[in-house]
Amino acid sequence: MCQLLGMNANTPTDVTFSFTGFAQRAGRTADHTDGWGIAFFEGQGVRHFVDHARALDSPVAELIRRYPIKSCNVIAHIRKATQGAVQLANCHPFVRELWGHYWVFAHNGDLKDFRPRLHGHFHPVGSTDSEHAFCWLMQELSKSHAGLPPVQELTLTLRELAGHIAPQGTFNFLLSNGQALWAHASTHLHWIERRHPFAVAQLSDEDLQVDFAPLTTPSDRVAVIATAPLTNNEQWTAFAPGELGVFVQGQRLI
């Protein structure tokens, strides 16, 4: 199994605090050591970092912890290989282009029996069930709409598509096109919204706390989504099994 981290904000925000706690799970507080990855939207563009080394001490992860890349949509993943070898092509998140937008996807869970025929223009490069499922999602999205539909409409389509895949195994995933961030839970996925008045947050996985108040303005809103809560002094909400949520501008829309 793996772990997921997502962030959606209404103003470009760095994810160094959350990522620092999250990366501890790649060898210190948990054993997700078979590679990791993170993608940051910046406008329409994407910064995409993947590494087959563990996030705890990878030089690339060190850069992410030190260099505060600001983004409104971030998806990160630490991997414990269950299907597919430990190699770069199998590291999440995966990126594809559809309708002139990049789409970023990361998955936690197994879909052992889900290998639908891919008859469209999206094919996996690596050997994971996750990338196969992502390619199928992209294929079906491209058939469902002629171009990028509004977020609400996309959410209905994604809910239907996720409903096809979820019964085949465990399908916790994060997906973003830079405009919204979708989160689907089969088992473990939690979320939190931070907004004014901002307070102190204390990481669960490391002895580190941050006071968001002096770092924010009253209009800032940030939603964080993670497999397990990253802080131990805030109220995280668990997704129900089968629930698909969408976050826009730092708050949950649906």
Next chain:
Amino acid sequence: MCQLLGMNANTPTDVTFSFTGFAQRAGRTADHTDGWGIAFFEGQGVRHFVDHARALDSPVAELIRRYPIKSCNVIAHIRKATQGAVQLANCHPFVRELWGHYWVFAHNGDLKDFRPRLHGHFHPVGSTDSEHAFCWLMQELSKSHAGLPPVQELTLTLRELAGHIAPQGTFNFLLSNGQALWAHASTHLHWIERRHPFAVAQLSDEDLQVDFAPLTTPSDRVAVIATAPLTNNEQWTAFAPGELGVFVQGQRLI
């Protein structure tokens, strides 16, 4: 205009020496300061770094200079914006997936009047003529072959396609699918093959030299392609206008 750097090798090789000289052109020895990018194939996977800051002092470029990522196919680009704003979505190289392989593309030159209709599944995310041309190349490749053909056959198709685009402007480009590296010249593009016996190379853009002999084995072969020669004590060969070359396993095949 921009500058290109490519490397093709028969054994995973780091590109830190060449990149160090190349990055000097992003503000010190030349003024290509409007963003940069580099992509490394690692097996079928790709590490893709882009930044809208200049390569001379970008923290991400600093990582590339210090962390010797080893690869058999590398494409890098430093940008001086002529078309399209300075933003991440406009930074080369661009990446797309076709036939279950990633394709990496970087371009130097202008194609002001080349805006063919894109009726397939590849659409630009940014606003550059370069990404538009890349999407057209991918679209036409996908129509020309049902799956990944042998390198020689792909080279014939690419030569034909490049011949359509080149008359529309300046079309120096590098393209790789991790198996081969193609280089096409309209104006400025040079290449060199390094093989046993390896010797000392001296950068043109910085007071730095490296003796490749103790770092290599007799069977190693590395080809480097660059807009302008990166070293001043080796014999680089200029591409002729309209020439398309392909490099496999560290040597020029065609």
